[in-house]
Each structure stands twice: as structure tokens, then as C-alpha cells.
Amino acid sequence: MNKGLNRRDFLKAVGICALSSIPGCTSATGQRSGRASVEKPNLVIVFCDDAGYADVGCFGAKGYETPNLDRMAAEGVRFTDFYAAAASCTPSRAALMTGCYPQRVGLPHVLGPNAKIGINSEEQTIAEILKPRGYATACYGKWHLGHHPQFLPTRHGFDDYFGLPYSNDMWPHHPERPGGYPDLPLIEGEKIIEYNPDQTKLTTWYTERAVRFIEKNKDRPFFVYLPHSMPHVPLYVSDKFKGKSKQGLFGDVIMEIDWSVGQILSTLKRLGIDKQTLVIFSSDNGPWLSYGDHAGSAKPLREGKGTTFDGGQREPTIMRWPGKIPAGSVCKEAASTMDILPTMAKLAGAKLPTHRIDGKDIWPLMSRCRGAGSPHEALFYYRGWALEAVRSGKWKLHLPHSYRTLAGRTGGTGGKPVKYEQGKIGLALFDLKNDVGEQHEISAGHPDVVERLLRLADRMRKDIGDSTRKMTGKGRRPPGRI
Numbered sequence: 001m002n003k004g005l006n007r008r009d010f011l012k013a014v015g016i017c018a019l020s021s022i023p024g025c026t027s028a029t030g031q032r033s034g035r036a037s038v039e040k041p042n043l044v045i046v047f048c049d050d051a052g053y054a055d056v057g058c059f060g061a062k063g064y065e066t067p068n069l070d071r072m073a074a075e076g077v078r079f080t081d082f083y084a085a086a087a088s089c090t091p092s093r094a095a096l097m098t099g100c101y102p103q104r105v106g107l108p109h110v111l112g113p114n115a116k117i118g119i120n121s122e123e124q125t126i127a128e129i130l131k132p133r134g135y136a137t138a139c140y141g142k143w144h145l146g147h148h149p150q151f152l153p154t155r156h157g158f159d160d161y162f163g164l165p166y167s168n169d170m171w172p173h174h175p176e177r178p179g180g181y182p183d184l185p186l187i188e189g190e191k192i193i194e195y196n197p198d199q200t201k202l203t204t205w206y207t208e209r210a211v212r213f214i215e216k217n218k219d220r221p222f223f224v225y226l227p228h229s230m231p232h233v234p235l236y237v238s239d240k241f242k243g244k245s246k247q248g249l250f251g252d253v254i255m256e257i258d259w260s261v262g263q264i265l266s267t268l269k270r271l272g273i274d275k276q277t278l279v280i281f282s283s284d285n286g287p288w289l290s291y292g293d294h295a296g297s298a299k300p301l302r303e304g305k306g307t308t309f310d311g312g313q314r315e316p317t318i319m320r321w322p323g324k325i326p327a328g329s330v331c332k333e334a335a336s337t338m339d340i341l342p343t344m345a346k347l348a349g350a351k352l353p354t355h356r357i358d359g360k361d362i363w364p365l366m367s368r369c370r371g372a373g374s375p376h377e378a379l380f381y382y383r384g385w386a387l388e389a390v391r392s393g394k395w396k397l398h399l400p401h402s403y404r405t406l407a408g409r410t411g412g413t414g415g416k417p418v419k420y421e422q423g424k425i426g427l428a429l430f431d432l433k434n435d436v437g438e439q440h441e442i443s444a445g446h447p448d449v450v451e452r453l454l455r456l457a458d459r460m461r462k463d464i465g466d467s468t469r470k471m472t473g474k475g476r477r478p479p480g481r482i
Contacts, residue, residue, distance in 0.1 A: 040133055040221040040348050041321070042214075042268075042277035045126075045340065046261055047096065047225070049089065049142060049167070049232035050305060051316065052287035052296035055254055059316040060299065063247030064255050068262035069281060069318060076279075076320030077329040077366060081432075083336045083379060084285050087305055087312035089144050089167055091382075092284040092337065093227070097125040097145065097156075099341030099359035101382065103464045106479035108384050111146060113170055113182050118146015119156060120480040124353040126341050127157030127223060133350045136217040140206040141227035142167065148482050149190050158225070162188050162209050164202075168229045168236075171196055175234075175416050199236035202229050203253075207260040211267050218271045221348070226264070227284075228257055233291050234415055250294055265320075278321040278347065282337060286312045290418050292411025302438040307403045308381035308388040309438055310396075319366050326368045333374040334391060335362045356475065378456045385467035387460060390453045394433035397443075397453040400426045401468070429453075 053059060057066040058073040085095030090110045091102030097119070102108050105123055119125070127137040138160040139153040146152070147165035154161050164186060171184035173196075183195035210226050230236070230253045237252040241259065245251025261281060268274040287296035289304040298304050298311030305312055315337075319325060338359035345352050346361050364372035374393075381389035388401045404420035412418045429443035429450055443450050460466075465473030 039276065040135070041324075042221055042273060043126075043130070043135075043223045043344050043348070044210075044264060044277060044279045045096075045225050045227075046257075046264065046279070046281045047093075047141070047227040048257060048281075048283035049227070049229055050285060050288050050296070051231055051254070051257075051283035052298040052304065053301050053311065053314055053316055054299045055231070055283075055287070055296035056258075056316040056318075058318075061254070061297075064245035064251035066254065066258040068258045068265060072261060072265065072279065072281065072320045073318045073328075075322060075327045076318060076325045077331055077368060079317040079319070079331045079335060079365075081332055081334045082282065082315055082317035083313045083334065084283065084315050085313075085336055085338050087285045087307055087381075087383065089142075089232075089284055093144050094119065095358075096284075096337040096340060098123045099126075099338050099353075099357040101338070101358050101380065101464055103382055103385060103473075104356070104358065104475055105477055107145070108382065111144060111166060113147065113166065115146065116148075116482050117479040118148060118151025118482075120478060121150065121155070122355075122477070123156075125156045125158075126344055127153070127225070129157075129341060129345050129350045129352070130221075130223050130348055131157050133348050134221060135348065136213070136220055136222040137225075138210070138213045138223075139163065139225040139227070140209040140213075141225075142229045142232075143227070146480065147185070150482065151480060152187070152190055153225075154190055160189070160209075160213060162186075163206065163227070164229055167232055168199060168202070169233055173234070199229070199234065200238050202236065203256045203260055204238050204240075207263050211263055214264070214267050214273075215271065218273055223344075224264075226260070228260070230257060231296060233288060233294050233417075235294050248293055250296060254296070275322045278319065278324070278344075280317070280319050280340065282317040283315045286314070288417075289406055290411045290420055291415065292418065293413050294415050295411055300437050303403065303405060306383075307405075308383055308398070308401075309403070310432070310436070313381065321366075325366055329368045331365050331368065333365050333372070334376060334379055334393075335365055335374060336376070336379060339375075355477070378453070378460075380457070380460050385465060387457060387466040387468065390457050390460075391432070392453055392456060394431055395446075395449050395453060396430045396432050396438065397450060397457075398425050398428040398430070398438075399457065399468070400424075 086092040094102040094107040185192040186194040186197040241256040286304040301311035303309035303311040339362040360375035378392040405423040428441040463475040
């Protein structure tokens with residue numbers, strides 16, 4: 001221990017609650033959080049596709065209500081600065097499942113039906129981490145880490161799988177590429193059971209499967225991963241919610257996802273396992289703004305999906321565990337989907353992978369441990385193989401890069417997108433605490449901050465590379481290949 005720090009300051013510096021040596025402590029709200037490691041908790045992740053920062057009621061949604069998600073926030077913690085590790089589907093999901101930057105695991109780009117790669121069998125998913133601890137595991141929804149059998153969830157720790165292997169727009173009815181994709185497969189286990197399924201039923205089907213799995217495994221620890229296909233375009237909703245919102249089809253779709261969350265929460269309560277279950281809600285990236293009224297909102301953040309501005313990666317995130325996470329709390333520290341794997345491993349008493357991961361244990365943040373700060377010195381924003389931005393504390397430094405933008409225009413209507421323009425940004429520093437929309441560039445007034453963040457960027461380039469500098473990095477691992 002650094003002799004210059006007393007024990008309390010040392011523990012605070014490394015993100016451990018100084019008020020207790022056990023994994024439960026006095027929270028920032030003054031409540032006593034539970035001893036998280038006393039028993040193996042049930043674990044549930046509800047993961048949306050393309051939901052924007054302002055697409056949930058408690059994050060500012062307009063035109064529709066999300067009572068179940070709002071109740072979840074009132075009974076748990078709302079993260080204001082929680083990031084997906086990428087601004088598009090495959091890399092974001094790779095990060096969630098492996099606890100690594102997608103560049104580290106060789107999956108920085110979106111995979112399509114012709115892809116010959118997927119998640120490497122040497123990587124360990126959350127499900128594979130939990131299995132040795134006796135967990136039943138299931139995935140119901142969009143996978144998007146490879147569609148060939150060797151890449152499917154059943155080969156990566158999941159006992160059961162039902163869903164789409166990639167995005168729901170990768171089918172013959174794509175608005176910009178009609179006929180450009182093969183038929184869309186619906187998979188059960190490892191078998192294709194239908195092509196081009198009725199997408200109005202997807203949210204209901206996924207939810208019903210998750211509920212049945214929970215009912216079946218209520219007497220043992222379980223992990224349910226529920227990655228919804230919605231609100232990714234094309235938007236579809238069941239008759240239960242069709243025409244229910246004031247924001248058209250998009251609002252209807254979010255209302256049905258909220259219903260899905262309510263079904264999970266009510267099932268846990270009905271079975272008497274509510275207080276043994278951690279439920280996490282988040283999304284893979286921000287809204288697909290070019291689709292206009294079929295896309296959500298990232299306000300007050302800048303830009304959306306496909307960009308490394310916060311509108312592309314900062315997600316509406318809620319975590320609930322009665323008796324363990326203080327009700328009605330808010331966390332403003334920076335954290336990431338990569339942190340879910342190591343945190344769940346800790347809660348379950350599971351071993352972490354022997355290879356390097358990038359995620360950190362954020363239980364002190366989730367339980368609102370007094371004095372706990374972000375465990376990350378910095379978070380790095382990549383687009384493909386290119387390093388485009390760095391965040392450390394309240395500071396975010398954009399490195400020179402181009403990006404897609406609507407440049408103030410509105411998006412398309414009725415499921416038809418408009419074309420993006422190309423914008424450019426130079427070296428630019430933003431204070432996210434006082435300028436969440438990344439509008440006021442202040443690098444000239446903070447040269448020391450810029451220099452520090454540039455050093456962090458250089459260190460990351462040496463680790464996992466940066467195509468803008470033609471650097472591959474020494475810490476990359478290959479994807480799986482057929």
C-alpha cells in the first residue's frame with residue numbers, strides 16, 4: 001500500500017468502499033447494501049437494439065410511457081453515463097459477451113449473412129463464465145456474433161437459444177437493398193425453424209421464452225440474456241400495442257419492450273425470487289437517425305448510431321436488485337457494457353478468463369458504495385479499427401476523424417431512410433459534465449488535459465491498434481473462422 005495514503009483513501013482510490021471489507025457497504029444514499037456474494041444471484045440482461053438515450057421515460061422519452069422501466073429505475077439505480085463499447089451491433093455485442101473491446105477479440109465490424117467469421121471459441125462469454133457455478137443459461141433474441149453453427153449461443157455456454165442470428169433488416173425486404181439479402185432465418189437451438197418470420201411476434205416470442213425458462217429454473221441460479229431485435233428497423237409490433245402511443249410505430253415498439261420488462265419483473269415477483277435476481281436493462285448503440293420517425297432520440301447527446309459522439313454509444317441503463325441496489329439511486333460515473341461480465345463473475349463467485357479483458361467490476365457503483373468512482377482511467381471510442389475518441393473523467397477528446405451526420409436535417413419517414421452527409425472534426429476537447437452535447441470545443445484552454453489524453457490514446461494504440469496510424473497493436477486476438 002502507498003504509505004502516503006491512509007487505508008480509507010487507498011481503498012477509495014482503487015474504487016473499493018472504504019467503509020467495509022465485504023462486498024456490501026453503506027451506500028451513497030445512506031442505505032446498507034447487501035452482501036452480494038452470500039449466494040449466487042439470478043442474472044438477467046435485457047438488451048435493446050438501436051434504443052437511444054432518450055427512448056425511456058425516466059431518461060426523457062416523449063409521446064409514450066414506459067411504466068415498467070420507470071418502476072425499475074425507481075426501485076434500482078439509473079446510470080447516466082453508461083456506454084456501449086461500440087456504435088453498431090456486432091462489435092457492441094462482442095464487448096458485452098466477452099468483457100473486451102471488440103477490437104481485442106477481432107470483431108470491430110457488423111457481420112452479415114455472408115460473413116465467414118464469428119466469436120472465437122477461445123473467448124469466454126458471460127454464460128461460459130457462469131456455467132461452472134451451476135447456472136442454467138439461455139439467450140432469446142438477436143445474437144449477431146456469427147450465424148454458422150460453431151458461432152451460435154449453444155456453442156458458447158448457453159443451454160437454450162431462440163432468435164435471429166443477425167439484424168432483422170438483413171432480409172429480402174430491405175428498403176435500400178431489396179433482394180440484396182437472403183431469407184432471414186429464425187433459429188431454435190442450432191436448427192433453422194422458419195424463414196422470414198412474422199416480426200410482429202418477435203418481442204412476444206422472446207419474452208414468453210424467457211418467462212418459461214425462469215419458471216423452469218426458479219430453484220437454481222440462472223442467467224437469461226434477452227437481446228431484443230427491436231427497435232432496430234424494420235419496426236414491428238404486436239396487436240397488443242399497435243397504435244397505442246402518440247409517437248407512432250416507434251413509440252408502440254418501445255411500449256412493447258417495456259411490457260416485456262414488466263413480464264420479467266412480475267414473473268420474478270410471482271415466483272418469490274425477486275430479491276435473488278439482478279436485472280440489467282441497456283442497449284447496444286444509439287438511434288439510427290437517418291430513419292427519422294422510425295428512429296429514437298439521443299437528446300441531449302450529439303449524433304447517433306454509427307458515430308463515436310455520445311449519441312452513438314451512451315445508453316439508457318437501469319439496474320435493479322431489491323435489497324442490494326438502493327432504490328431510486330443515480331450513478332453519474334462512467335461505466336461500460338464490458339463491465340457486466342466481470343461484475344457478474346464476482347457476484348456469482350465465478351472465475352474470470354485467464355486471458356486479458358477490459359471490463360472492470362462495477363459492483364461498488366451499482367450498490368452505490370460511498371466514494372466509489374469509475375474504475376476506468378479512460379474509455380476508448382473506436383469505429384472499426386480506428387481510434388476516434390478518449391474519455392477520462394469528465395473530459396472527452398476527439399481525435400481527427402470524419403463521421404456521418406444529418407447536419408440538422410430530419411430523417412426519413414415510414415421506414416425509408418435519408419442519406420447521411422459526411423462531417424469532419426479535428427482534435428477537439430469537450431467537458432461532458434458541463435457540455436453533454438459536445439458542442440463547445442475547449443482544447444486551447446486545457447493543453448495539459450489534451451496532452452494527458454493523447455498519451456492514453458498512444459498507449460491504447462500500442463495495445464489494440466489504430467488503423468488511422470496503421471498500427472495493429474500487440475493485444476489483439478483473432479475472431480473465429482469457418
